[in-house]
Amino acid sequence: DIQMTQSPSSLSASVGDRVTITCRASQDIRNYLAWFQQKPGKAPKSLIYAASSLQSGVPSKFSGSGSGTDFTLTISSLQPEDFATYYCQQYNIYPLTFGGGTKVEIK
């Protein structure tokens, strides 16, 4: 199975900060990488697919980059509604696998 490693596992940031989360795959997954946001008690929400394509309706403050094994999710200016846990997921090969999550908290 492909292992997905996210870092950091948690971070504290202030409103208005630029935040970057990284995700590393244990083998080449081309650009078959998605990012999800999850708030407590809620279902995940799809943010980005194909490493850098924004899901319909997702604000442009979210951006993704990378290919192969190294990927990043960037939030350009953190807002109160962005405090959540973020997961990466590879869909190049079954079984689909997720990163362990990055919890973004208020500083």
Add this chain to the structure above:
Amino acid sequence: QVQLVQSGAEVKKPGASVKVSCKASRYTFTSYHMHWVRQAPGQGLEWMGIINPSDGSTSYAQKFQDRITMTRDTSTRTVYMELSSLRSEDTAVYYCARDGVHIDSWGQGTLVTVSS
């Protein structure tokens, strides 16, 4: 707007089975695969398997291979996930998630609690 509405919370005893449903609406049911993903309390996301509603074909994670069954009913636009031989470690929220080429929509989740 795509809708995936799951069945309600369940409490089961160890060794029992549970069947969770996911009713789809507002899109062509047979044009999108459906995943099942679970999340244990305080933990991350775990992929369980996928079903093609068009022909009913499935692919399961090896971890669940011998005790999971995914089915669909095209007349009611519903997919089902049945997990048998439940143990305490199966306590989790179970999600269905729609997939065209990638996951784009999720159900609201179904809490399954396994307790004696």
